[in-house]
Amino acid sequence: MSAAAAALLRVRDLTVDFRTDEGWVRAVEEVGFDLRPGRTLGLVGESGSGKSVSTRALVRLLPASARIAPGSSMRFRLRSGEEMEIAALSPRDRRLRRLRGGEIALIFQEPMAAFSPVYTIGHQMCEALFAHPEAVGGRLSRAEARERAVEMLARVGIANPALRFDQYPFELSGGMRQRAMIALALITRPQLLIADEPTTALDVTLQAQILDLMQELRAEFGMAMIFITHDMAVIAQIADEVAVMYLGRIVESGPAREVLRRPKHPYTQALLRALPRPEAGRRRLVPVPGDIPSPRERPAGCPFHPRCAHRLPGRCDRALPPVVEVGDGHRVACVLFAEEGGR
């Protein structure tokens, strides 16, 4: 497929283990996806599904106790056109600094995590510009950097940007901080933005504003995005493709519209059923039965089988289900579809 050839990022067999007192624990297992320039991939899953760890691996921001297993591959096409195998870099490789903040930027749920509390917003934005001359068209003077930063603050919808430039993060309201964090991430015009639950802690009104803003900026800058969330409705608003993760594995993936309309994996179906609908009327919801097992107690076979209403004893608890293509780019890892061989 030509899509793969044009990919900005190709992840294959990404596996991440953590060293704990009780031995190695697998947080991410054999994750693979392609991301084309300008597209948004939504990564959905509950807490502990491995969605954040997979993206931290992409920028090699994993804790020292983590190990990217041999055989993992994360190929990223740099602005220069050169391909970089991120999995092969040493954590101290200098090229990583160019990657982080220059080619790939991150935003988080908590904006205070992105900023240092002791420098002004403007100072931190200018530092990003000075640190990545290759991304911003050469070395900038102080005045040029200030001008770009103020422009970016205005672009993300911050009123009085010249005033905000000289303020500290704590002086901004919650919504403004979220916008400033986006401005800081995008000031270097990254090719890829990783957004880790950036709207989860926000009120719905603010969430709607920030989602709209991110859509606009993505289109304007032509960047690709990986958007992490546990909310399927947010995926419907922002993602082109979606990958549903459970206990470190992708259980279903494909075009967002298709997966949301015709979810195949019992886990995806359960997640969608559990979502409260904005309709009145007291009624029982359908929770996903049981709790997510600890990654220490990974079930054998399909990781979801202990909670699955459709499990086939003797099969689902024995071997990993095959990945079956059930539609154009729509893949599901479940034995229920193995026989049909797609539709």
Add this chain to the structure above:
Amino acid sequence: MSAPLVEVEGLAVRFPVHSRGLFRRRVGQIHAVDGVDLRLERGETVGLVGESGSGKTTLGRAILRAVPVSEGRIRFHLEEGEVDVLALAGERLRRFRRHMQLVFQDPYASLDPRMTVRDIIAEPLEALGLAASRAEVDERVREIAQRCRINVEYLRRFPHAFSGGQRQRIGIARALVCNPEFLVLDEPVSALDVSIQADILNLLMDLQDSFGTTYLFITHDLAVVGQIARRVAVMYLGRIVELAPTEELFQRPLHPYTRALFSAIPSLEPGRSERLVLAGEVPDPAHPPSGCRFHTRCPFARPRCREEPPELRALAPDHLVACHFAEELAP
């Protein structure tokens, strides 16, 4: 109509604002809750919806006497008679707390990590002296734990071992252990994964069916409130701007703010139609806008809205709205 359990009239909570520096002069006040009337009927769930800064949490805590009330009345109509809650003080207030309890948002921060699950759940019983013996406490704790679907084997463990959903069940069991008539639930599912939210909401509905507890359910999420509440009050900058039965509110939201809250809910269908996106954030409650407090963000604001605060008035039976132009704007 059945008799109300809780009646709130003209409730106001004002926090002083002090200057920085040595003398900390009082330089103003924040009207966190500004003249709220609310009745909760026995066994019903009222949803209280609004953004951060709307005063919804303060209102919930004021009814529980967990923050000082500046003005107004709070009355409980209990079987043993009517109680003027604001007249209670000291020991009498402490003893009254068995009738009203709070469930917190964050199940990670609200449970003492040094106490066992049994001791956490038992604490209100012991603090309020509601059980004669340790054996009686144990029995009551086991009973409520089972009702809240907490494995009784877990009672001797510490809360760190539990997931968010299990912790929230512990928080609910603790709130219900002394059999209160009234429960304030402050964003009880907002910190949980969607899959777990459904489980906790179901549990709350089951418990209400068994015990007949009255809930004030505080949330910023209208979708959640639609599932559980019989009536919904929408709050903005310290005031109730709309109050209606849930189905009525969902079918015919009248206040522009309520409509904006609805259109902000992300829908599973991409490309939603006709959205009313609010600009900006809730203004600083120390300096609320004149007239209708929503006028600075309202797409339909007219000169009158800047000058005259709208009354909360009935546009239909049981459907109250505080907007000068609600009839005209109604979709």
